[in-house]
Amino acid sequence: MLKNRIIPCLDVKDGRVVKGINFVELKDAGDPVEQAKIYSDGGADEICFLDITASNENRETIIDIVRKTAKECFVPLTVGGGVRTIQNITDLLLAGADKVSINTAVVKNVDFVKEASKKFGSQCIVVAIDAKKVSDNKWEVFTHGGRNKTGIDAVEFAKKVEESGAGEILLTSMDKDGTKSGYDVDLLKSITNSTNIPVIASGGVGTLDHLYDGIVKGGASAVLAASIFHYGEYKIKEAKEYLNSKNVSVRL
Amino acid sequence: MNVTIVDYQSGNISSVINSFTEVAKGKVNLDVTSDINKIKSSDKIVLPGQGSFKSCVNSLNKISGLVDTLKDFVITNKKPLLGICVGLQMFADIGYEESETKGLGWISGKVSKIDNQKGKFKLPHIGWNEIEIQKKSKIFKDIKNKSHMYFVHSYEFIPDDKSVISATTNYSSKIVCSVERDNLFGTQFHPEKSDKIGLKVIDNFLRL
Numbered sequence: 511m512l513k514n515r516i517i518p519c520l521d522v523k524d525g526r527v528v529k530g531i532n533f534v535e536l537k538d539a540g541d542p543v544e545q546a547k548i549y550s551d552g553g554a555d556e557i558c559f560l561d562i563t564a565s566n567e568n569r570e571t572i573i574d575i576v577r578k579t580a581k582e583c584f585v586p587l588t589v590g591g592g593v594r595t596i597q598n599i600t601d602l603l604l605a606g607a608d609k610v611s612i613n614t615a616v617v618k619n620v621d622f623v624k625e626a627s628k629k630f631g632s633q634c635i636v637v638a639i640d641a642k643k644v645s646d647n648k649w650e651v652f653t654h655g656g657r658n659k660t661g662i663d664a665v666e667f668a669k670k671v672e673e674s675g676a677g678e679i680l681l682t683s684m685d686k687d688g689t690k691s692g693y694d695v696d697l698l699k700s701i702t703n704s705t706n707i708p709v710i711a712s713g714g715v716g717t718l719d720h721l722y723d724g725i726v727k728g729g730a731s732a733v734l735a736a737s738i739f740h741y742g743e744y745k746i747k748e749a750k751e752y753l754n755s756k757n758v759s760v761r762l
Numbered sequence: 763m764n765v766t767i768v769d770y771q772s773g774n775i776s777s778v779i780n781s782f783t784e785v786a787k788g789k790v791n792l793d794v795t796s797d798i799n800k801i802k803s804s805d806k807i808v809l810p811g812q813g814s815f816k817s818c819v820n821s822l823n824k825i826s827g828l829v830d831t832l833k834d835f836v837i838t839n840k841k842p843l844l845g846i847c848v849g850l851q852m853f854a855d856i857g858y859e860e861s862e863t864k865g866l867g868w869i870s871g872k873v874s875k876i877d878n879q880k881g882k883f884k885l886p887h888i889g890w891n892e893i894e895i896q897k898k899s900k901i902f903k904d905i906k907n908k909s910h911m912y913f914v915h916s917y918e919f920i921p922d923d924k925s926v927i928s929a930t931t932n933y934s935s936k937i938v939c940s941v942e943r944d945n946l947f948g949t950q951f952h953p954e955k956s957d958k959i960g961l962k963v964i965d966n967f968l969r970l
Contacts, residue, residue, distance in 0.1 A: 512933055513890045513910065550957070555890055580780050586912060586955050603774040608955060631773060631813035633886055633914040677886055677914075706881050708888050731884060761890040761910045 513761045514725045515555035515732035516749055517588075517710065518739045520545055523562045525571035543578045549739070550583040552746040555761060557583055558734060561591030573605045580606025590638055590680070599626055603634065611680055613638040614653045617660055620670055627675030637676040639664060641697055642684040649697050656684035668701045679705065680734065682712040690716025690737070698728030710734050718744060718752040725758055765968065766793045766804040770828065772821035773812025778846065781954035782808065785964045798831050806970070807835060811848025815857030815873055815917065818848045819865060829866065836868060840945045844901070844967050850941065850948030851919050859917050869943060871921035876934060883934040885916045891931045893951070899928035899942045901966045909959050911939070911951035919950065
Protein backbone atom coordinates (compact mmCIF):
# COMPACT_ATOMS: atom_id res chain seq x y z
CA MET A 511 0.00 0.00 0.00
CA LEU A 512 1.20 3.47 -0.89
CA LYS A 513 2.32 5.40 2.17
CA ASN A 514 1.42 8.94 3.07
CA ARG A 515 4.48 11.12 2.85
CA ILE A 516 5.83 13.59 5.38
CA ILE A 517 7.86 16.35 3.80
CA PRO A 518 9.83 18.86 5.84
CA CYS A 519 10.36 22.14 4.03
CA LEU A 520 13.40 24.36 4.45
CA ASP A 521 13.22 28.03 3.52
CA VAL A 522 16.51 29.12 2.05
CA LYS A 523 17.52 32.75 1.64
CA ASP A 524 20.82 33.76 0.05
CA GLY A 525 22.10 30.25 0.63
CA ARG A 526 21.19 30.12 4.30
CA VAL A 527 18.30 28.42 6.06
CA VAL A 528 15.91 30.84 7.68
CA LYS A 529 13.64 29.45 10.39
CA GLY A 530 15.92 26.45 10.70
CA ILE A 531 16.14 23.55 13.09
CA ASN A 532 17.30 24.64 16.48
CA PHE A 533 19.17 21.55 17.51
CA VAL A 534 22.17 21.75 19.76
CA GLU A 535 24.09 19.18 17.78
CA LEU A 536 24.10 21.38 14.70
CA LYS A 537 27.48 22.71 13.80
CA ASP A 538 26.01 25.43 11.66
CA ALA A 539 22.30 26.09 12.08
CA GLY A 540 22.12 27.98 8.83
CA ASP A 541 23.60 25.29 6.63
CA PRO A 542 20.85 23.82 4.42
CA VAL A 543 22.90 20.76 3.51
CA GLU A 544 23.41 19.77 7.12
CA GLN A 545 19.74 20.31 7.94
CA ALA A 546 18.56 18.30 4.96
CA LYS A 547 20.82 15.47 6.06
CA ILE A 548 19.32 15.50 9.56
CA TYR A 549 15.85 15.24 8.08
CA SER A 550 16.69 12.46 5.67
CA ASP A 551 18.48 10.48 8.40
CA GLY A 552 15.43 11.07 10.60
CA GLY A 553 13.06 9.43 8.15
CA ALA A 554 11.77 12.29 5.99
CA ASP A 555 10.08 10.88 2.90
CA GLU A 556 11.23 13.79 0.79
CA ILE A 557 13.02 17.07 1.35
CA CYS A 558 11.74 20.37 0.04
CA PHE A 559 13.80 23.53 -0.41
CA LEU A 560 11.99 26.76 -0.95
CA ASP A 561 14.32 29.45 -2.24
CA ILE A 562 13.10 32.80 -0.95
CA THR A 563 16.11 34.75 -2.17
CA ALA A 564 14.88 38.09 -3.37
CA SER A 565 17.73 39.21 -5.58
CA ASN A 566 18.67 37.61 -8.85
CA GLU A 567 22.38 37.78 -8.12
CA ASN A 568 22.12 35.19 -5.40
CA ARG A 569 20.09 32.70 -7.41
CA GLU A 570 23.18 30.63 -8.10
CA THR A 571 23.54 29.79 -4.43
CA ILE A 572 20.52 27.46 -4.48
CA ILE A 573 22.07 25.46 -7.33
CA ASP A 574 25.17 24.93 -5.26
CA ILE A 575 23.13 23.87 -2.22
CA VAL A 576 21.12 21.41 -4.29
CA ARG A 577 24.32 19.96 -5.71
CA LYS A 578 25.80 19.40 -2.25
CA THR A 579 22.58 18.08 -0.73
CA ALA A 580 21.95 15.62 -3.55
CA LYS A 581 25.33 14.03 -2.89
CA GLU A 582 24.36 13.27 0.71
CA CYS A 583 20.60 12.73 0.76
CA PHE A 584 19.19 9.76 -1.11
CA VAL A 585 15.51 10.61 -0.82
CA PRO A 586 13.64 12.76 -3.33
CA LEU A 587 14.51 16.43 -3.31
CA THR A 588 12.04 19.08 -4.45
CA VAL A 589 13.15 22.64 -5.08
CA GLY A 590 10.94 25.66 -5.61
CA GLY A 591 11.05 29.42 -5.57
CA GLY A 592 11.85 31.70 -8.46
CA VAL A 593 11.57 29.02 -11.15
CA ARG A 594 10.50 30.89 -14.27
CA THR A 595 12.17 29.33 -17.29
CA ILE A 596 12.97 25.96 -18.81
CA GLN A 597 16.62 26.81 -18.21
CA ASN A 598 15.93 27.29 -14.46
CA ILE A 599 14.44 23.78 -14.36
CA THR A 600 17.32 22.28 -16.34
CA ASP A 601 19.84 23.86 -13.94
CA LEU A 602 18.09 22.52 -10.85
CA LEU A 603 17.63 19.02 -12.24
CA LEU A 604 21.24 18.83 -13.38
CA ALA A 605 22.32 19.89 -9.92
CA GLY A 606 20.44 16.90 -8.51
CA ALA A 607 16.89 18.02 -7.74
CA ASP A 608 14.32 15.32 -8.46
CA LYS A 609 11.34 17.63 -8.75
CA VAL A 610 10.93 21.31 -9.36
CA SER A 611 8.05 23.31 -8.00
CA ILE A 612 6.71 26.15 -10.14
CA ASN A 613 4.30 28.84 -9.07
CA THR A 614 4.07 32.36 -10.55
CA ALA A 615 5.32 31.31 -13.98
CA VAL A 616 2.37 28.90 -14.27
CA VAL A 617 -0.18 31.44 -13.11
CA LYS A 618 1.10 33.78 -15.81
CA ASN A 619 1.10 31.09 -18.45
CA VAL A 620 -0.37 27.65 -17.84
CA ASP A 621 1.24 26.34 -21.04
CA PHE A 622 4.54 26.52 -19.20
CA VAL A 623 3.48 23.31 -17.39
CA LYS A 624 2.84 21.66 -20.73
CA GLU A 625 6.22 22.68 -22.05
CA ALA A 626 8.04 21.65 -18.88
CA SER A 627 6.31 18.28 -18.45
CA LYS A 628 6.83 17.42 -22.08
CA LYS A 629 10.50 18.18 -21.81
CA PHE A 630 11.28 16.67 -18.40
CA GLY A 631 8.33 14.33 -17.69
CA SER A 632 5.38 14.95 -15.38
CA GLN A 633 7.15 13.13 -12.56
CA CYS A 634 9.39 16.09 -11.87
CA ILE A 635 6.93 18.94 -12.33
CA VAL A 636 5.14 20.10 -9.20
CA VAL A 637 2.80 23.07 -9.46
CA ALA A 638 2.58 25.15 -6.30
CA ILE A 639 -0.78 26.80 -5.80
CA ASP A 640 -1.18 29.52 -3.18
CA ALA A 641 -4.87 29.97 -2.45
CA LYS A 642 -6.86 32.35 -0.31
CA LYS A 643 -10.50 32.05 0.68
CA VAL A 644 -12.70 34.68 -0.98
CA SER A 645 -16.14 33.40 0.02
CA ASP A 646 -17.82 30.21 1.24
CA ASN A 647 -16.23 27.28 -0.55
CA LYS A 648 -14.45 29.58 -2.96
CA TRP A 649 -10.73 30.15 -3.13
CA GLU A 650 -8.65 32.31 -5.36
CA VAL A 651 -5.09 31.85 -6.60
CA PHE A 652 -2.61 34.40 -5.26
CA THR A 653 1.00 35.03 -6.15
CA HIS A 654 3.98 36.71 -4.50
CA GLY A 655 3.42 35.14 -1.10
CA GLY A 656 -0.25 36.03 -0.97
CA ARG A 657 0.13 39.68 -1.92
CA ASN A 658 -1.12 39.59 -5.48
CA LYS A 659 -4.68 38.64 -6.36
CA THR A 660 -5.13 36.93 -9.71
CA GLY A 661 -8.89 36.50 -10.01
CA ILE A 662 -8.34 32.82 -10.88
CA ASP A 663 -10.47 30.21 -9.13
CA ALA A 664 -8.19 27.74 -7.30
CA VAL A 665 -10.22 24.60 -8.08
CA GLU A 666 -10.49 25.43 -11.78
CA PHE A 667 -6.80 26.26 -11.87
CA ALA A 668 -5.90 22.93 -10.23
CA LYS A 669 -7.86 21.05 -12.88
CA LYS A 670 -6.13 23.02 -15.59
CA VAL A 671 -2.61 22.30 -14.33
CA GLU A 672 -3.48 18.60 -14.08
CA GLU A 673 -4.63 18.61 -17.71
CA SER A 674 -1.44 20.42 -18.67
CA GLY A 675 0.72 17.65 -17.28
CA ALA A 676 1.61 18.55 -13.68
CA GLY A 677 2.71 15.49 -11.71
CA GLU A 678 1.67 16.87 -8.32
CA ILE A 679 0.08 19.91 -6.74
CA LEU A 680 1.62 21.62 -3.72
CA LEU A 681 -1.33 23.43 -2.20
CA THR A 682 -0.75 26.20 0.34
CA SER A 683 -3.51 28.02 2.15
CA MET A 684 -2.44 31.64 2.45
CA ASP A 685 -5.01 32.16 5.20
CA LYS A 686 -3.50 29.40 7.29
CA ASP A 687 0.19 29.73 6.48
CA GLY A 688 2.14 30.66 9.59
CA THR A 689 -0.88 30.46 11.91
CA LYS A 690 -0.21 26.98 13.31
CA SER A 691 -3.98 26.48 13.43
CA GLY A 692 -4.11 23.57 10.97
CA TYR A 693 -4.54 23.15 7.21
CA ASP A 694 -7.56 24.60 5.42
CA VAL A 695 -9.25 21.21 5.19
CA ASP A 696 -12.15 22.47 3.06
CA LEU A 697 -9.76 23.87 0.49
CA LEU A 698 -7.83 20.60 0.46
CA LYS A 699 -11.01 18.58 0.05
CA SER A 700 -12.17 20.74 -2.84
CA ILE A 701 -8.90 20.27 -4.69
CA THR A 702 -8.32 16.58 -3.92
CA ASN A 703 -11.90 15.75 -4.94
CA SER A 704 -11.65 17.51 -8.27
CA THR A 705 -8.22 16.28 -9.39
CA ASN A 706 -6.61 12.87 -9.93
CA ILE A 707 -3.00 13.72 -9.20
CA PRO A 708 -1.39 13.66 -5.75
CA VAL A 709 -1.86 16.81 -3.64
CA ILE A 710 0.66 17.91 -1.02
CA ALA A 711 -0.95 19.88 1.81
CA SER A 712 0.86 22.95 3.09
CA GLY A 713 0.30 25.91 5.37
CA GLY A 714 -0.82 25.98 8.96
CA VAL A 715 0.56 22.90 10.73
CA GLY A 716 0.94 23.38 14.46
CA THR A 717 0.25 19.94 15.88
CA LEU A 718 0.50 16.32 14.80
CA ASP A 719 -3.29 16.18 14.64
CA HIS A 720 -3.13 18.72 11.84
CA LEU A 721 -1.06 16.28 9.78
CA TYR A 722 -3.73 13.65 10.41
CA ASP A 723 -6.48 16.04 9.30
CA GLY A 724 -4.64 16.92 6.10
CA ILE A 725 -4.39 13.28 5.08
CA VAL A 726 -7.59 11.78 6.44
CA LYS A 727 -10.03 14.69 6.20
CA GLY A 728 -8.43 16.63 3.39
CA GLY A 729 -7.41 13.69 1.22
CA ALA A 730 -3.81 14.83 0.77
CA SER A 731 -1.22 12.28 -0.40
CA ALA A 732 1.55 14.07 1.43
CA VAL A 733 1.87 16.67 4.15
CA LEU A 734 4.42 19.41 4.15
CA ALA A 735 5.42 21.26 7.29
CA ALA A 736 8.12 23.64 8.31
CA SER A 737 8.11 25.11 11.77
CA ILE A 738 6.93 22.12 13.83
CA PHE A 739 10.00 20.26 12.69
CA HIS A 740 12.43 23.16 12.57
CA TYR A 741 12.06 24.19 16.15
CA GLY A 742 12.42 20.64 17.34
CA GLU A 743 8.87 20.49 18.70
CA TYR A 744 8.48 17.20 16.93
CA LYS A 745 10.84 14.90 15.16
CA ILE A 746 9.80 13.32 11.87
CA LYS A 747 9.83 9.95 13.57
CA GLU A 748 7.38 11.11 16.25
CA ALA A 749 5.04 12.44 13.61
CA LYS A 750 5.14 9.12 11.78
CA GLU A 751 4.63 7.08 14.91
CA TYR A 752 1.67 9.25 15.86
CA LEU A 753 0.05 8.87 12.44
CA ASN A 754 0.71 5.15 12.49
CA SER A 755 -0.98 4.87 15.88
CA LYS A 756 -4.05 6.45 14.30
CA ASN A 757 -4.04 3.94 11.44
CA VAL A 758 -2.60 6.28 8.83
CA SER A 759 -0.08 4.31 6.84
CA VAL A 760 3.39 5.81 6.77
CA ARG A 761 6.88 4.53 6.03
CA LEU A 762 8.40 3.64 9.39
CA MET B 763 35.38 -3.41 -12.18
CA ASN B 764 34.01 -0.95 -14.72
CA VAL B 765 30.39 0.04 -14.54
CA THR B 766 28.76 2.35 -17.06
CA ILE B 767 25.66 4.41 -16.55
CA VAL B 768 24.27 4.95 -20.02
CA ASP B 769 23.76 8.65 -20.62
CA TYR B 770 21.53 8.84 -23.67
CA GLN B 771 20.23 12.35 -23.10
CA SER B 772 16.89 11.31 -21.76
CA GLY B 773 15.70 12.84 -18.54
CA ASN B 774 17.48 13.67 -15.39
CA ILE B 775 20.04 11.10 -14.31
CA SER B 776 21.83 13.19 -11.67
CA SER B 777 20.33 11.19 -8.81
CA VAL B 778 21.36 7.91 -10.40
CA ILE B 779 24.89 9.22 -10.81
CA ASN B 780 25.00 10.52 -7.22
CA SER B 781 23.82 7.32 -5.60
CA PHE B 782 25.98 5.01 -7.69
CA THR B 783 28.96 7.26 -7.02
CA GLU B 784 28.27 7.02 -3.30
CA VAL B 785 28.05 3.22 -3.32
CA ALA B 786 30.88 2.69 -5.82
CA LYS B 787 33.33 4.82 -3.83
CA GLY B 788 36.72 3.14 -3.84
CA LYS B 789 35.35 -0.16 -5.15
CA VAL B 790 34.17 0.36 -8.68
CA ASN B 791 35.19 2.53 -11.57
CA LEU B 792 32.10 4.38 -12.71
CA ASP B 793 31.57 5.95 -16.13
CA VAL B 794 28.66 8.03 -17.36
CA THR B 795 28.63 7.95 -21.13
CA SER B 796 26.96 6.89 -24.36
CA ASP B 797 30.30 6.00 -25.93
CA ILE B 798 29.81 2.64 -27.65
CA ASN B 799 33.34 1.43 -27.03
CA LYS B 800 33.24 2.31 -23.36
CA ILE B 801 29.97 0.42 -23.04
CA LYS B 802 31.37 -2.62 -24.84
CA SER B 803 34.31 -2.85 -22.48
CA SER B 804 32.23 -2.39 -19.29
CA ASP B 805 31.55 -5.19 -16.87
CA LYS B 806 28.10 -3.93 -15.97
CA ILE B 807 25.62 -1.44 -17.30
CA VAL B 808 22.99 0.73 -15.69
CA LEU B 809 20.18 1.87 -17.96
CA PRO B 810 18.18 4.69 -16.36
CA GLY B 811 15.08 6.19 -17.92
CA GLN B 812 12.88 9.18 -17.22
CA GLY B 813 10.07 10.76 -19.15
CA SER B 814 7.89 8.72 -21.48
CA PHE B 815 8.53 5.26 -22.93
CA LYS B 816 8.39 6.80 -26.38
CA SER B 817 10.86 9.59 -25.66
CA CYS B 818 13.33 7.19 -24.01
CA VAL B 819 13.20 4.70 -26.92
CA ASN B 820 13.61 7.55 -29.39
CA SER B 821 16.62 8.88 -27.50
CA LEU B 822 18.27 5.45 -27.47
CA ASN B 823 17.71 5.07 -31.20
CA LYS B 824 19.19 8.50 -31.87
CA ILE B 825 22.63 7.31 -30.81
CA SER B 826 23.96 5.27 -33.67
CA GLY B 827 24.77 1.68 -32.75
CA LEU B 828 23.69 2.00 -29.12
CA VAL B 829 20.71 -0.37 -29.20
CA ASP B 830 22.73 -3.11 -30.94
CA THR B 831 25.61 -2.66 -28.53
CA LEU B 832 23.29 -2.99 -25.54
CA LYS B 833 21.67 -6.07 -27.07
CA ASP B 834 25.06 -7.72 -27.61
CA PHE B 835 26.02 -6.89 -24.06
CA VAL B 836 22.89 -8.37 -22.53
CA ILE B 837 21.72 -11.10 -24.86
CA THR B 838 24.88 -12.36 -26.57
CA ASN B 839 27.51 -11.72 -23.90
CA LYS B 840 25.14 -12.17 -20.99
CA LYS B 841 26.69 -9.43 -18.89
CA PRO B 842 24.69 -7.79 -16.07
CA LEU B 843 22.46 -4.85 -16.83
CA LEU B 844 20.15 -2.99 -14.45
CA GLY B 845 17.27 -1.01 -15.92
CA ILE B 846 15.64 1.61 -13.70
CA CYS B 847 12.06 2.88 -14.16
CA VAL B 848 11.59 3.47 -17.92
CA GLY B 849 14.97 1.74 -18.28
CA LEU B 850 13.19 -1.43 -17.10
CA GLN B 851 10.04 -0.74 -19.09
CA MET B 852 12.03 -0.61 -22.32
CA PHE B 853 12.89 -4.33 -21.91
CA ALA B 854 9.35 -4.94 -23.24
CA ASP B 855 8.29 -5.54 -26.85
CA ILE B 856 5.94 -2.63 -26.91
CA GLY B 857 4.85 0.42 -24.92
CA TYR B 858 1.65 2.45 -25.13
CA GLU B 859 2.71 5.78 -23.59
CA GLU B 860 1.99 8.74 -25.92
CA SER B 861 1.67 6.34 -28.85
CA GLU B 862 2.41 2.70 -29.61
CA THR B 863 6.20 2.35 -29.56
CA LYS B 864 8.43 -0.64 -30.12
CA GLY B 865 10.64 -1.48 -27.13
CA LEU B 866 13.93 -3.38 -26.93
CA GLY B 867 12.15 -6.74 -26.86
CA TRP B 868 14.49 -8.38 -24.35
CA ILE B 869 11.66 -9.66 -22.15
CA SER B 870 8.44 -10.18 -24.04
CA GLY B 871 5.52 -8.21 -22.72
CA LYS B 872 3.97 -4.80 -22.85
CA VAL B 873 3.94 -1.51 -20.94
CA SER B 874 0.51 -0.01 -20.36
CA LYS B 875 -1.10 2.58 -18.15
CA ILE B 876 -1.90 1.50 -14.61
CA ASP B 877 -5.64 0.84 -14.28
CA ASN B 878 -6.52 3.44 -11.65
CA GLN B 879 -10.05 2.10 -11.30
CA LYS B 880 -11.76 5.19 -12.64
CA GLY B 881 -9.85 7.66 -10.53
CA LYS B 882 -9.93 5.67 -7.31
CA PHE B 883 -6.14 5.64 -7.37
CA LYS B 884 -4.24 8.81 -8.16
CA LEU B 885 -1.71 8.76 -10.97
CA PRO B 886 1.24 9.06 -11.12
CA HIS B 887 1.87 6.44 -8.45
CA ILE B 888 4.19 8.67 -6.43
CA GLY B 889 5.78 7.84 -3.13
CA TRP B 890 6.91 5.02 -0.90
CA ASN B 891 5.36 1.62 -1.32
CA GLU B 892 6.19 -1.83 0.01
CA ILE B 893 7.70 -4.41 -2.27
CA GLU B 894 6.54 -7.99 -2.09
CA ILE B 895 9.36 -10.27 -3.06
CA GLN B 896 8.16 -13.02 -5.42
CA LYS B 897 11.34 -14.94 -5.95
CA LYS B 898 14.88 -14.99 -4.73
CA SER B 899 16.76 -12.22 -6.47
CA LYS B 900 20.44 -11.39 -6.33
CA ILE B 901 19.76 -7.67 -6.06
CA PHE B 902 17.50 -8.23 -3.03
CA LYS B 903 20.16 -9.94 -0.97
CA ASP B 904 19.71 -8.91 2.68
CA ILE B 905 16.63 -6.91 1.79
CA LYS B 906 13.56 -7.75 3.80
CA ASN B 907 10.24 -8.50 2.23
CA LYS B 908 7.91 -5.47 2.47
CA SER B 909 10.77 -2.98 2.42
CA HIS B 910 9.78 0.49 1.26
CA MET B 911 10.93 1.77 -2.09
CA TYR B 912 10.28 5.07 -3.86
CA PHE B 913 8.09 5.01 -6.97
CA VAL B 914 7.14 7.61 -9.60
CA HIS B 915 5.31 6.23 -12.61
CA SER B 916 1.96 5.92 -14.35
CA TYR B 917 2.76 2.94 -16.58
CA GLU B 918 3.53 -0.66 -15.67
CA PHE B 919 5.44 -3.48 -17.28
CA ILE B 920 3.36 -6.62 -17.88
CA PRO B 921 5.68 -9.48 -18.88
CA ASP B 922 4.22 -12.53 -20.65
CA ASP B 923 6.37 -14.91 -18.65
CA LYS B 924 5.50 -14.30 -15.00
CA SER B 925 8.54 -16.21 -13.80
CA VAL B 926 10.74 -13.18 -14.51
CA ILE B 927 8.92 -11.17 -11.82
CA SER B 928 11.06 -10.82 -8.70
CA ALA B 929 8.85 -8.38 -6.78
CA THR B 930 5.47 -6.68 -7.01
CA THR B 931 3.88 -3.76 -5.25
CA ASN B 932 0.27 -3.11 -4.48
CA TYR B 933 -1.33 -0.11 -6.14
CA SER B 934 -4.80 -0.71 -7.50
CA SER B 935 -3.48 -4.16 -8.45
CA LYS B 936 -0.27 -6.09 -8.09
CA ILE B 937 2.19 -4.07 -10.13
CA VAL B 938 5.44 -5.56 -11.33
CA CYS B 939 8.16 -3.62 -9.57
CA SER B 940 11.20 -5.69 -10.37
CA VAL B 941 12.27 -8.39 -12.78
CA GLU B 942 15.23 -10.71 -13.01
CA ARG B 943 16.19 -13.11 -15.75
CA ASP B 944 19.73 -14.44 -15.66
CA ASN B 945 21.96 -11.39 -16.15
CA LEU B 946 19.10 -8.97 -16.73
CA PHE B 947 17.72 -6.91 -13.83
CA GLY B 948 15.16 -4.15 -13.69
CA THR B 949 13.39 -2.11 -11.04
CA GLN B 950 10.32 0.01 -11.54
CA PHE B 951 11.10 1.81 -8.29
CA HIS B 952 14.02 4.17 -7.91
CA PRO B 953 16.76 2.55 -5.81
CA GLU B 954 18.72 5.80 -6.13
CA LYS B 955 15.96 7.64 -4.24
CA SER B 956 15.00 4.89 -1.81
CA ASP B 957 17.21 5.88 1.10
CA LYS B 958 19.61 3.36 2.64
CA ILE B 959 17.61 0.35 1.49
CA GLY B 960 17.80 1.57 -2.10
CA LEU B 961 21.55 2.02 -1.83
CA LYS B 962 21.67 -1.61 -0.67
CA VAL B 963 19.99 -2.70 -3.93
CA ILE B 964 22.65 -0.75 -5.84
CA ASP B 965 25.37 -2.30 -3.71
CA ASN B 966 23.99 -5.78 -4.42
CA PHE B 967 24.07 -5.07 -8.14
CA LEU B 968 27.63 -3.75 -8.01
CA ARG B 969 28.73 -6.83 -6.05
CA LEU B 970 27.31 -9.34 -8.57
